Amino acid sequence: MPEDNTTLNRAYGPADLAPHLAAAGIDATILVQAAPSIAESEYMLGIADATPHVAAVTGWVDFENAAHQDALARLAGHPKFRGVRPMIQDIPDDDWMLREDVRWGFDAITALGLRFEALGFPRHIDNFLTIFTRHPEMKVVIDHCMKPQIAAPDETAFQQWADGMARLARETSAFCKFSALITEAHADWQTEDLRPYAEHVITAFGAERVMWGSDWPVCRLAGEYNEWRAAALELTAGCSDAERRAIYGGTAQNFYDLDL
Template identity: 35%
Template sequence: MSDTAAGLVDAHHHLWDLAARAQDWLAEPAYAPIRRTFTVDDLRATATLPIAGRRLRGSVVVQCVTSVAETEELLALAGRDPLVRAVVGWADLADPAVGEVVDRLREGPGGGFLRSLRHLVQAETDPEWLQRPAVERGLAALAERGLGYDVLVRAGQLPQAVRLAERLPQLRLVLDHAGKPPIATGDLTGWRRHVRALAAHPQVCCKVSGLVTEADHASWTTADIRPVWEVLLEAFGPGRLMYGSDWPVCVVAGGWDRWAGTVGELVGELSPGEQHAIVAATATAFYRIDELPPARLEGTLP
């Protein structure tokens, strides 16, 4: 199969049905444009622009709320819909029984698509939340089960992520939204230092996602994104970067195609092999997409 035929993997998007589950975070005024239900078919309809000659062929859906029930719903969806190839779910990492919770999730409908967990650390005020003994035990339980962990922190919380990588080298990590660099302010000094420290740990990957919502929503340009891109490319290299849309959140700052066009412009300066890593191979490896049953994979191709 050629690189182009392999298609594009969107390593980070969300879905929600407001009739089935509330999303209280959408009450913020900035999120008014996305205060409605979003389905996989909506993603198919909006993701029309190719990146590096590839069109969307697979996706990783990521939890939104701290709910095991939501994770169960996303897993069941992955079992039904051929576009969704992996799920990043949620379970209470501080729960002494988190390993058993994960085991039950994996035994349920679509449970084989659970590849990682995530917690909204960005909302935690404890500067050492990821170092709490109970949380570390929960994260170790993920590593024992071969799962990864999606790290969602703000730029000022990146030292927690660095300590996590140091203390649990056996746990595969991916930094969501590049650690939320303060693009709108233009001061990347602290973020740059901590991202480089995190990237020094080989078990850590990074998502090129969520950057437009850290910039000025109405006026950002590729020039605003490029300084962050250059740091990520130097720190992680193409082999540990993966494209993510952060759709539908990105709708508030231009939408799926506009962000895809920007990423396409940036990766267009790289070799075909480096492009392949960022738009497909890194996500495929981290989320073990190639381990899906063959019949399931065949169903995603045109």
Template identity: 45%
Template sequence: MIDAHQHYWDPARGDYGWLTPELTALYRRFAPADLAPLRASCGVARTVLVQAAPTLEETRYLLDLARQDDSIAGVVGWVPLDDPRAPEIIAELAREPKLRAVRPMLQDLADDDWIAKADIARGVEALIAHDLAFDALIFTRHAPALETFMTRYPALRVVIDHGAKPPIRAGAPGFETWARAITRIARFGQAHCKVSGLATEAGPGWDDGTLRPYIAHLLASFGAHRLMWGSDWPVLNLNGDYGRWHASAQRLFAHLNAQERAAILGGNAAAFYRLQLRNRPAVSSRLDNPAETPAPQRGSP
């Protein structure tokens, strides 16, 4: 099993603008040793480590961690795609075998249409040339611009983080707008989607029933062959925990056949990110289901 979306960070590094002391559950260093027992309890062998700061320094920090820990199968970093030097920067970072994608943190940009309007052609073409993928951190409002972007670059592999952050706490009023956007995005064959971050977008006390309509629509739109499960740990700690979300996902996908479940829980991430999975660390398969943690705040990665 592969966790397709998790984070490590150290606030002392000073480049996590969104990570403030008010986020008490998150405002500390999170490292591989913190996740190891949680992974083991759920049978998760490898992870994809995703950037949480829009700096090259943080990307290099994550790549350093990946060189030291075999459980990190791939890294999603950040590069300044609109920098004239972007092709050279990407070429340098691409020498790191575990760099598998980049993510520009679209949700935090002032212009919701940036991805469709910015002068990033040379940077994107460099991603394609180096066989790197693109993580899209978006809300529903970013969907039209992302569609323009994907139309322009059909050779670029794109994965939507956190199911485009559906407004689960808003309930029925927000569902249809989100669902239409997902349906449109899924029509692009290069688009995949992460089943991650849903617990964070739900209200306190979420359960399988809370998430089931969103999971069902993602399955109907992308199919089991273009979905990948991720924890979004430790952001997940704002409104859940690793064992609880993992167990919920297992139940929500229980109606699928074994091949489909295996794809969502690891195979799709391995294929999409071109992961090298030799020397896989041993883990157990026991599931934990600890108690619920406090409600989340918006804007996390």
């Protein structure tokens, strides 16, 4: 993040989030890593220990360092540690996840009963399909609907994304986070700009495999917590009560194995 980004280059803590959760009627939340360091994972677990409404943490380990297997096992021993997210969107090599030297990471996540959070772009879909197929027992959630190209709509790009997401939904057991659509849109986004993407994900995966996420505080680059929440509720107004209960809590509770 550029040093002059005043929105995100400041400290955020549980006290900043609490009013948003209360206003939305949300009882619990998941912390997901934002920096590639074990120190941050440990820091977030410390927050979770001190904050009842933080139900779980997704952290990070270095897949390029097999010695981190011990660190992963140690993190997995914490009752609120649930998964790992390598920052694949920031890795220049799109085929990084296919390298033999990082395979231990996927094997360890599976063996420890943890979750893998897939953070990438539409160009990564084929490789994610390979990884998910290679590790069928690994619990997977696709972050941010795989970040479709919303800011500059392109029919070909949309169809490639849609087809790829449909394959992931059909051929794997992956879940999908209904999140971050506003940060992938243009600055003057409207709820209707997001509708084709939201409807496709919910149709392809089904509500039982879709979970809403705030992406807060990163969402503040495009809108406040309540603005994204309101847009999401409008986009899912046509869902049944049972589907909305899944999208706004039940799916996450099931996926992250939360005892709430």
